[in-house]
Structures are given as structure tokens and as C-alpha cells.
Amino acid sequence: MTSVRSNNAPRRYFVDAVGRRVLIGLTPEETFEFERLDREPNESRTEAIWIERDSQPAPGERRWLELYAKHEDAWKVWMAQSRVDRPYL
Known part of the structure; x- marks a missing residue:
């Protein structure tokens, strides 16, 4: 994507x-x-979705973005906690 x-x-x-x-x-x-x-192949998708702020992502892309955001938020928390647990590494 x-x-x-x-x-x-x-x-x-x-x-x-x-x-x-x-x-x-x-x-x-x-x-x-x-x-x-x-x-999933993305030949039918265009880069315009990322350029046009008013455009809406396709349903599969929307779900991908939801899952990615959920993962990314948890990853950031995990990374921050890892730094606290191991400050010298």
C-alpha cells in the first residue's frame, strides 16, 4: 500500500x-x-489515496490501516517500556 x-x-x-x-x-x-x-495485490489501487486528503480508502485498505494503527500504537508502548526496563542497552 x-x-x-x-x-x-x-x-x-x-x-x-x-x-x-x-x-x-x-x-x-x-x-x-x-x-x-x-x-493482496494492489494493481487496482492508486497512490492518489495517499495524496488526496478527502479521498476514502477502499474497505480492505481501511481495515489494513485500522490493524496497522492498532499494532503501531502497541509497538510504541512496548518499545517505551523496553527502554525503561533496559536503559543501558
Whole structure:
């Protein structure tokens, strides 16, 4: 969708109690949904969605953005807590 989704961006997972890789802040089901949406081809999408402030994202993009925002918010909290727990690393 955007450079945020590039394959070079770090994936930020943890392993849950049953061994599944789950994005921080998401449930296993949300992680699966996020990854499915992330893999969808985007030939029909245009960059205009990111340029025009009045445009509305497509439903799949909207959901991807919701999940990404949820993950990103949790990631920031996790990173801040990690810095508090390990201030010298």
C-alpha cells in the first residue's frame, strides 16, 4: 500500500502461549487478517489515496490501516517500556 508496507520494514512479532507468531497489539486472528490484507495485490489501487486528503480508502485498505494503527500504537508502548526496563542497552 505504501512504503510503510515495504518488505524491508521490520515485522514486530511475539510468540504466544501456543507458539503462534503474533504482531504486538493484535490477536492471532487479527495478525492473520493483517497479513492476508498485506498480501493482496494492489494493481487496482492508486497512490492518489495517499495524496488526496478527502479521498476514502477502499474497505480492505481501511481495515489494513485500522490493524496497522492498532499494532503501531502497541509497538510504541512496548518499545517505551523496553527502554525503561533496559536503559543501558
